[in-house]
Amino acid sequence: MWTDPLNSKYLFFTGKGGVGKTSLACAAAIHLAGDLTPVLLVSTDPASNLDEVLGTTLGSAPVRVEDVPGLFACNLDPGAAALAYRERAVSPYRGLLPEAAIRSMEEQFSGSCTLEIAAFDEFTSLLGAAETADRYAHVVFDTAPTGHTLRLLALPGAWTSFIDNNTTGMSCLGPLVALSKQEAMYRSSLEALRDPQRTTLVLVARADAASLQEAARASEELRRLGVCNQHLIVNGLVERTSTTDPIAAALVDRSSNALANLPADLSELPLSTVPLKEHPLVGLAALQCLTTRDTAPSSTVTGCTLPDVPTSLDTLVDKLLLLGRGVVMTMGKGGVGKTTIAEEIAVSLARTGVPVLLTTTDPAGRATSALKPPVNNLKIERIDPVLEVQKYRDEVLEAAAANLDQHGLALLEEDLRSPCTEEIAVFRAFAAAIARGEESYVVIDTAPTGHTILLMDAAEAYHREVLRTESEMPASVRQLLPRLRDPEFTCVILVTLPEPTPFHEAKVLQDELGRAGITACAWVVNQSFLASGTREPFLQTKALMEARWIDEVMQVSPFTVVLPWR
Amino acid sequence: MAKLKVYDPAMCCSTGVCGPKVDMTLVGFAADLDWLKRQGVEVERYNLSQQPAAFVANAVVNEEVRRNINVLPILLVDDEIVCRGHYPLRNELTDMFSLEAEAYPGLLRVISQNGD
Incomplete structure (x- = not known):
């Protein structure tokens, strides 16, 4: 065992x-x-x-x-x-x-x-x-x-x-x-x-x-x-x-x-x-x-078919093209296919001739190496915590150099070694990526839910600070939350599998976003055996179990796409 | 040598590197305090969010804070208020302790360094 x-x-x-x-x-x-x-x-x-x-x-x-x-x-x-x-x-x-x-x-x-x-x-x-x-x-x-x-x-x-x-x-x-x-x-x-x-x-x-x-x-x-x-x-x-x-x-x-x-x-x-x-x-x-040889207790499964929904991303991409520019973010539980879907949307947008930036906030995010050969109009970046911290430290030290002696600089350098610095550096890079949605399409493959929620919490906390104080902040940080809240600027796509756990997690995320005043624009149900048309009995059992979760998605989603298993 | 006590408003860190933008006033002030220490001044620093007990324990500070929280930061030299409501520049600090301000790029530190 x-x-x-x-x-x-x-x-x-x-x-x-x-x-x-x-x-x-x-x-x-x-x-x-x-x-x-x-x-x-x-x-x-x-x-x-x-x-x-x-x-x-x-x-x-x-x-x-x-x-x-x-x-x-x-x-x-x-x-x-x-x-x-x-x-x-x-x-x-x-x-x-x-x-x-x-x-x-x-x-x-x-x-x-x-x-x-x-x-x-x-x-x-x-x-x-x-x-x-x-x-x-x-x-x-x-x-x-x-x-x-x-x-x-x-x-x-x-x-x-x-x-x-x-x-x-x-x-x-x-x-x-x-x-x-x-x-x-x-x-x-x-x-x-x-x-x-x-x-x-x-x-x-x-x-x-x-x-x-x-x-x-x-x-x-x-x-x-x-x-x-x-x-x-x-x-x-x-x-x-x-x-x-x-x-x-x-x-x-x-x-x-x-x-x-x-x-x-x-x-x-x-x-x-x-x-x-x-x-x-x-x-x-x-x-x-899982720890015995038994199969799970079977629940009654009745036959059902896929509801009438798009089974490719084309309609969604057409909707995005109406915006002319802006931010597209894929969110959801780890492993549901956020990266793949972000890549596909970015490639489809770029193929229409508009400039697109594809980036990720996931510290463990895979470099989108799958995209060979390079696609015209598509730029690929990644928010790398190590690089961002380095950039942020250099920027701060350079700005301070004129006003500090060597002791002061040493003191500041030590402070910048604090683990908080990474949070701030990554957050600033995220705000800067969102700001670039003013000029082109920015497709962001977000980190798994927990990390994304923390990032949104930070956006709200800093927004309160913006409202409360006159303190100097980069324009990208000041405008971050208003941008995320603007449905004409930001399109959040919740990605799930047709299964209970990733559905519930995406639903929690949708509610959290709602509380922050951010509305999801679509749900993508990924890797559906029901949409795949499989004839294998074992997989058909899985497919039938999916119907309920696709239905649950459609009840909370303004626009639903179901992608077949690939 | 005299003793300087600084009572900061509530903040994440006293050097200001923890915000969405580094506060150069705080960075400069931290450097100045470091310099004062090297001149032999005893410096103690309290942050409202981290050492609130200090704001309760000191009667002078407690009374000021009760009247108006925006009075912070407060600087005390030998328990007498020498500055409130802003962080002093180094020349103000050197005056407080009758020190010679040595040649130092931070001497006329400009607060508007904050600009983008």
Whole structure:
């Protein structure tokens, strides 16, 4: 059984979005808790689906999962963590300081630094605290999609060396001042992560080249950070080959090719495989099937056909051409195909002769290398956090050089090493990309949901600051939210698969955007077996399960496209 | 040597690198404080969002803040207010401590450096 080698104290599941991290982490946790062993399951994804998958309402403190004795679970939600963090910092001063002072303190605790630090605080206090280690035999982390995971895992190192190197004690520690007392906790977190006896990193991939490459990249990067005990799981392997159905044959081909050509970084790792299930892996019964040989309890499936909707992106591209210029953003859960759809839209727009910029905010975003040969009128860029930080530092240092002596510059340089700087640099690059939508089409492939929500939160926080203060800000930042709110300028496309988890995540995203005054202009349902016309019985079962989710999309979407499985 | 206490308004970081645009006034002021320290002045700095207790503990500051929060920043030398409502330039700082302002590009630091 694939769960057998996974018995470390700490298990981290990582991989490209949509590969089944949450399902496998849950199944592994349920399996470990089998004989009443106390197990804690933790999601660090700001857009966690753990509640839905387990059918239990979770918070930031561990709660018992009703139907699995021994299993506890919690969500480390950065938004909630930041609020709690702010409350802890501010509440003791209510009554001691005037209301205006309290309000201005609260405003300071709403930026992206606070979110990042609060989330980090919760993460290390789980990983580094003796209580957690004593109470639970195993702690299973269902980590966020890859880019975010790597940053989170790299943080204990980054912060620890930041504290080590910071000598003046008056720099941009932000709320970190309060945290530096917990230095011991950071060190023990880092030690736990690097100890092969205690920690196993589980790399989850699908049997396709892109997801395996992503796993290889994560494997290499984490090995460099000292996390060396790694295990590879290839999830959703297609084993049935009974018919001559072209769709089924393509799936089987793709699986066997991918396994035969594992990236070098992965070929040395212990490997397990998990077969593709026809039912969505939601609810305990379905999850338990992942660790047994049973098939999921069958629900009644009635025949149905695809509703009358466009099955290509052409109509959507025509709608975009009416705008003449502007921003197109693809958003949705990791693994739903945001990048592919952004690429296709960008290429289609460029082929009509208009200038198009294609870029991504995903720190782990793949370079859109698929686009060969180069397309006329299409420019491809990428918001690379490392480069953006470098650019931002250089810009700041250059502007300051005229007014500071060497001591002042050294001080500033040290401050710019603060981990907050990355958040700001990436945010500014995002605002600048949006601003370029004034001159041409800008197609942005966004990061997975959690990261995108944080970016939108930052947009709102800075917008409030714009309204509140006269402070100098780049024009692109000042106009960011108004631009995003303008349906004649920005078109947000929500991308989903015809499955419950990515649908719900995209719906949450749509609601979040709505609260910020941003309306989605279309939904794209990607990789539909129902639209593919497959005759393979196993895939037809999957296709029939899709109908409900396509219907749900159409009820909340102003314009729906359903793309067949490719 | 005298002792300088700076009470900042609520902010993410006292050097101003944490906003969507770096505040050069704060960067320059941080450098100036660093310079003052090297001249032997004892400097303490409190940020309302990070060290609110300091704003409760000091009676002079507490009274000022209760009257009007926009009075921040407040600078105290030996518990007497020497500056409020803005960050002083280095020549103001050198005057406070009767120091010789050495040749230094930040001497006449221009606040309007903030422009785009």
